[in-house]
Amino acid sequence: MPVNWLSEIIARGKEVALVEGADRVMFAWLANEIELQTESLRQHKVSAGDPVILNSDFSVAGIVTLLALSCLKAIAIPIVNLRKELIPVLKSECGARFLITPSQDGRIESLGASGDHELYGTLRQRNASGLVLLSSGSTGKPKAILHDFDRLLQTRKKAGAHNHVTVLLFLLFDHIGGLNTLIKTLLSGGTAVIPGARHPDAICATIEAQRVNVLPTSPTFLNLVLLSGAYTRHDLSSLRLVTYGTEPMPEELLGRLRATFPKIRFVQTFGTSETGIARTRGSRSASTLFKIDSDSQEFRICNGELQLRSSNQFIGYLNSSEASVTEDGWFRTGDAAELTDDGYIRLRGRLKEVINAGGEKVIPLELETILLGHPEVADCVVYGMPNAITGQAVWVDVLPKGPMNKSELQRSIHQFLVERVPRFKIPSRVTLVDHIQMSDRFKKKRVRL
Missing domain, CATH: 3.40.50.12780 (ANL, N-terminal domain)
Known part of the structure; x- marks a missing residue:
């Protein structure tokens, strides 16, 4: 019999639940695998309230393990492309006790004794599973964000x-x-x-x-x-x-x-x-x-x-x-x-991306929207850079639609913007690029370190 309401709902599904490559996983199979993985976790001494690093992107094995950890009332810390140097940080700051990499035959590795965190007590009082998400950390170290995973599921x-x-x-x-x-x-x-x-x-x-x-x-x-x-x-x-x-x-x-x-x-x-x-x-x-x-x-x-x-x-x-x-x-x-x-x-x-150019505020997104109306601009990213006189200067990286040299593009963009925006919004530097910088979450990088 299914172990809780989550696997009960999944077991009711009639269609294909997951598709990964040539594999098509039915709901009934998925529910059974969740129960088997829950039992396997117990046998490896993973208990309710244990923080577990789940080193995986989306995969059938990764999804099964995530949902099994929920059934067990453990605390999942999913991470795509885990860096080895992050493991000691997760032990000290998140109290991680186990590491699972589903792509490696689901091996469950004990990380030894780790410190606990007072916020985990809230989950234990509720008898709830947990989820820790790491922020992107674009302007500093990632924040470890604790959720009641049962509540998100409910x-x-x-x-x-x-x-x-x-x-x-x-x-x-x-x-x-x-x-x-x-x-x-x-x-x-x-x-x-x-x-x-x-x-x-x-x-x-x-x-x-x-x-x-x-x-x-x-x-x-x-x-x-x-x-x-x-x-x-x-x-x-x-x-x-x-x-x-x-x-x-x-x-x-x-x-x-x-x-x-x-x-x-x-x-x-x-x-x-x-x-x-x-x-x-x-x-x-x-x-x-x-x-x-x-x-x-x-x-x-x-x-x-x-x-x-x-x-x-x-x-x-x-x-x-x-x-x-x-x-x-x-x-x-x-x-x-x-x-x-x-x-x-x-x-x-x-708000952190707003450019302060001599006391005037420039919203990068608004200027990018205008620049995308330029007939030769395929994409662009606007950002602020330090300036000794104005505090910040407006810079823009431009991906052109076709061949164009830098001076031609700078002149064309200046002529295009001068009739559309106040002078302080016109970029002081235009850089031709062959691609726009973006994060691993497919967001434009507007903050330059």
């Missing part, structure tokens, strides 16, 4: 079933968006497809081969699909919905996507590692505006910053202060935002 259980859909697991296994996609798909009886690689041709080929209906991804990756022409080499007619998040969508790019894929609906999603993924509703597919339409999340905008409060809010940071949470329990997202007259949210970018 939220998706309450969401109820919907028509069967096939969803591509594009976002990573250690990303709140990727895990949200997995849980939502499995608990609603859908099919989750694991990609073999995450470059435009590989993703488009997988959509064609598996007749994928839903693609959760980022604006930066969608632009890569356009620039590569991969969509012209594969049949994407099964794709009905593209959800985009992790970073704001430039309106000019959304226009390009809508013109290229007129039959696909595009929806802005929003969430953070600390508060989970909110259900959103857009004003229309051609707009980047959205509302948070969720009983479990509420929002407010204070001094131009979007703040969230969620019933799924994280328990706390294992290795950092709670400075990002207000005294009345609101999480400061760090996202610059504004509210339209009809109640929709417009994201303007990250």
Whole structure:
């Protein structure tokens, strides 16, 4: 018999649960494997409340192990491409006691005695499983974010079933968006497809081969699909919905996507590692505006910053202060935002990326949207660099559509912008590049160290 409500729901599924390469895993098989892995973990002395490093990206074995850890009420720390030097940090800051690498025959390695963390007591009092997510750490060391994993799972259980859909697991296994996609798909009886690689041709080929209906991804990756022409080499007619998040969508790019894929609906999603993924509703597919339409999340905008409060809010940071949470329990997202007259949210970018040029504020996303309207600009990234006179200067890296030398491009961009923006927003330096720098989560890198 299934060990708890999670495997009971999974066992009810009638369709294919997971697709990985040529393997197609049925729900009944998945439920049985979760039970077998739960027992294997017990035999290896993994107990409720034990923090366990799960070194894996999406894979059938990785998913089975994650859900087995939940059944066991252990604390999963999923990490894609674990670096060896991170293990001692995870032992000291997260109390990690075991390491599992599912691709290596599911070997369970004991890390020896590790210190405990006081926040784990909250999970034990609730008899709940845990989840630790590491922030990207783009401006410092990653924060270890502790969640009640049972609560995240229960939220998706309450969401109820919907028509069967096939969803591509594009976002990573250690990303709140990727895990949200997995849980939502499995608990609603859908099919989750694991990609073999995450470059435009590989993703488009997988959509064609598996007749994928839903693609959760980022604006930066969608632009890569356009620039590569991969969509012209594969049949994407099964794709009905593209959800985009992790970073704001430039309106000019959304226009390009809508013109290229007129039959696909595009929806802005929003969430953070600390508060989970909110259900959103857009004003229309051609707009980047959205509302948070969720009983479990509420929002407010204070001094131009979007703040969230969620019933799924994280328990706390294992290795950092709670400075990002207000005294009345609101999480400061760090996202610059504004509210339209009809109640929709417009994201303007990250507050830490705002450029202060001689006292004038420049929002990189807004300038990028304008630059994408230039006929010779395929993509660009705007960022601030230190300047002895103005404090910061506006710089931009530009990926041109065709051959163009630097002086021609600089002159063309200056002429294009001078009629569209105030002078302080015109970049003092334009750099031609053959690719735009992005993170391993397919977000543009606007912060230069």
